[in-house]
Amino acid sequence: MPDTLNLPDRATIKTQAKRLRQSLVAEGNFVSHSEALELISKQYGFRDWNTMSAALDKPARTRLQVGHRVTGRYLGHAFTGTLLGLQNLAGGRRQVALHLDEPIDVVKSSWFSSFRQRVTGTLEKTGETYARTSDGQPVLALDC
Template sequence: MTLQSVKDAKSQAKILRKALSAQGTSITHAQALELIAQQNGARDWNTLQAKLSRSEPQAFHLNDQVRGQYLGQAFTGRIVALSKLGPNTQLSLRLDEPVDAVQFESFSNLRRHIKAVVAPDGRSPRKTSDGTPHLIIDITGD
């Protein structure tokens, strides 16, 4: 068995748990993860997860120049801090030019620094009332 990612390992654990349940053996998801780790030569699930996480490509890196849209407004900037939150990444961006975080004509709130969580596709799970992600980072490199 060759696992490429944490997602693959969790999928295998789910399949194992289902197969054992069909044979009358009930185990928890945590126990299934531990068994998958052992089958792949790791001491425990935490060790396997760490190993797989290190080998997964990261979409974002410190000091990367990025561009995209924040609350519907185009921006360019630089990643000044980041941390992994499961499959997502929390980013702090320093914008080259401030963007207005308010769409009300008689009021402005200019921001030069944005902190948000984005999925691997560069889109934030948080959305505006019309369903548009708060932050969209262009990860195509174009």
């Protein structure tokens, strides 16, 4: 199954198809624009352009890219921040690195504090970490 969370937008895909077509024509291999779209679709793991086009029509909120603004919860605290790193892992999981707009106090004690502004986590397909806090909440969850 193709990874629809990291697909570029439709304009980028069409630009890639245009460049592919130009490169192939320059080498003497004529392909139409629609054939180039089919080839690009297969490169991204889709059966054909229609299937990929349908995936591109899904709401953009499900697609994560480095530099995107994100919201979510870390150790039960709501946050907004920037996605600094994104690595696809096996099974549809992804490793993320975030820079939070405001540091979060990760200690519940009133005696001392420990603030974090950069956090990492491995997200499942649900957008939450498998790891949980003692009260059963995900350590990190993105609203995506």
